Amino acid sequence: MSLGVSMTRTLIFYAVLLLLLRIMGKREIGSLSPFDLVVTIMIAELAALPMENPEISLLDALIPILTLTVAEITVSYATLKSETVRLLLTGTPSIIIRGGEIIESEMRRVRYNLGDLMLQLRLKGVSNIADVEVAILETNGELSVILKSQQRPLVPADLGIETEYEGLPLILVVDGVVNEFNLKQADLDHEWLTSRLQERGIESVEEVLLASLDTVGSLFVQRKNRSRRKKRADIL
Numbered sequence: 001m002s003l004g005v006s007m008t009r010t011l012i013f014y015a016v017l018l019l020l021l022r023i024m025g026k027r028e029i030g031s032l033s034p035f036d037l038v039v040t041i042m043i044a045e046l047a048a049l050p051m052e053n054p055e056i057s058l059l060d061a062l063i064p065i066l067t068l069t070v071a072e073i074t075v076s077y078a079t080l081k082s083e084t085v086r087l088l089l090t091g092t093p094s095i096i097i098r099g100g101e102i103i104e105s106e107m108r109r110v111r112y113n114l115g116d117l118m119l120q121l122r123l124k125g126v127s128n129i130a131d132v133e134v135a136i137l138e139t140n141g142e143l144s145v146i147l148k149s150q151q152r153p154l155v156p157a158d159l160g161i162e163t164e165y166e167g168l169p170l171i172l173v174v175d176g177v178v179n180e181f182n183l184k185q186a187d188l189d190h191e192w193l194t195s196r197l198q199e200r201g202i203e204s205v206e207e208v209l210l211a212s213l214d215t216v217g218s219l220f221v222q223r224k225n226r227s228r229r230k231k232r233a234d235i236l
Helices: 003-024 034-052 058-081 083-090 104-109 114-123 180-185 190-199 226-235
Strands: 094-098 132-137 143-147 170-174 208-213 219-223
Touching: 003 034, 003 058, 034 058, 058 083, 094 104, 114 132, 114 143, 170 180, 190 208, 190 219
Parallel strands: none
Antiparallel strands: 094 132, 132 143, 170 208, 208 219
8 A cells, every 4th residue: 555545544534533523522531431432442443443454445444433423422312311321321420428438338339449539639629538528429530529618718609799790701812813703702893902902012913922801891911922923033
């Protein structure tokens, strides 16, 4: 098999797998159910075989990959509709800590050791098990921790303080490129953006690394590193 044919086959599988993974949905690796993880591994193996063995035709290679994709989508819909299927494939969460005490029987049942427990607690910023009201080992292996009410961080609601609404900021500029959609969503134009940048001593949007507008109308702007801009100018 020539180099060109090999590269073409590889790019075809790359594009097909990206498309199929997009179709299967947006999930992080740590959030995959056992079934999802098995399907992902199998698809990766099936895609690797025809790239290594040119005697396997594209059609013969794509049929099992497409079959697994259809099976995964079907099972995903089944888990949405049926509680029984969902419990069968994903299992149920396990309560590891209740009222500041470790439940040893549940730890043994799910084969979850103390080292893993302490690691997950540290990652959650918890150093004392006695501060934990409930810790739940989720079906994806993550540990959800609910602190006792006396140990939870103080929030404005605890003090009866009213706060203003805070939504997601709109990204207006990324690495010197204006996000036209977000600028339009904010009901603003290039003239407004240019004037605001000039107030900060920035003559061109190309000098901006990031510019974002929050929900109260405050504009955050960070300029690109000057040495980076100078180096780019020298190259040009």
